[in-house]
Amino acid sequence: MIAFIIIVCLIAYFAKSIISDFMSAPAQVNAEPPVQTAFTPKTLAKYNGKDDEKVYIAVKGRVFDVTAGKAFYGPGGPYENFAGRDASRGLAYNSFDPSVLTPLDKPIDTLSDLSAEEKESLENWESHFEGKYTIVGSLSNEKE
Numbered sequence: 001m002i003a004f005i006i007i008v009c010l011i012a013y014f015a016k017s018i019i020s021d022f023m024s025a026p027a028q029v030n031a032e033p034p035v036q037t038a039f040t041p042k043t044l045a046k047y048n049g050k051d052d053e054k055v056y057i058a059v060k061g062r063v064f065d066v067t068a069g070k071a072f073y074g075p076g077g078p079y080e081n082f083a084g085r086d087a088s089r090g091l092a093y094n095s096f097d098p099s100v101l102t103p104l105d106k107p108i109d110t111l112s113d114l115s116a117e118e119k120e121s122l123e124n125w126e127s128h129f130e131g132k133y134t135i136v137g138s139l140s141n142e143k144e
Contacts, residue, residue, distance in 0.1 A: 037137035039063050041086060041104045044139060048084030049074030057129070058086040058139040060122065061108070064129045065136045086139060089114075092122035107141050 039056075044063060047056035055067045055074045066073045066083075073079045081098050082090055090100040092114050102109045114122065 037063070039137050039139050040142050041102070041106075041108065041139070042142070044086075045084045045104055049080070051084075055083045056136060057082050057084075058088065059091065059126050059129050060088055060111075061139050062135050063137040063139055064133040066129070066133050068133065087125075088122060091125040092118040094121055108139060 039058070044056060044058060046052050047054050049055040049067075049070055053067070054065060055070050056063050057066050057073060057079075058064070069077075071077055073083050075083075077083075079087075079096065081096055081101065085101050086108060087101075088111055089102070089109050090096060092111065093100055111119075111122070
């Protein structure tokens with residue numbers, strides 16, 4: 001009888017330990033951790049929601065995964081012209097005009113001619129992206 005009580009106590013002890021470990025373990029999310037990647041304007045271009053299901057946008061040299069906002073940034077969305085591109089100047093200008101996008105075969109826009117108001121607008125957009133989307137890489141010119 002004593003052996004039976006000892007076995008039951010040991011089983012209860014180990015069960016409690018296993019349950020305790022399980023309950024304190026961090027939750028596993030079925031998502032891959034973000035991978036930092038170096039992009040050029042040309043390699044970023046495919047992440048436009050058409051050529052690849054993911055939608056990435058660069059802002060001030062950092063690339064954000066905005067796939068969760070595909071209704072805005074993907075095909076048919078109001079910001080779709082920024083998908084797979086450096087959106088910095090367009091965001092600074094609050095303009096969707098394709099002319100604000102630097103051609104893919106040209107160096108990244110330095111944004112050195114932005115006014116104080118345009119810089120503030122861009123900073124606000126950058127904060128918006130930082131608070132909402134994951135940074136997946138950086139944007140640099142081909143030879144950097």
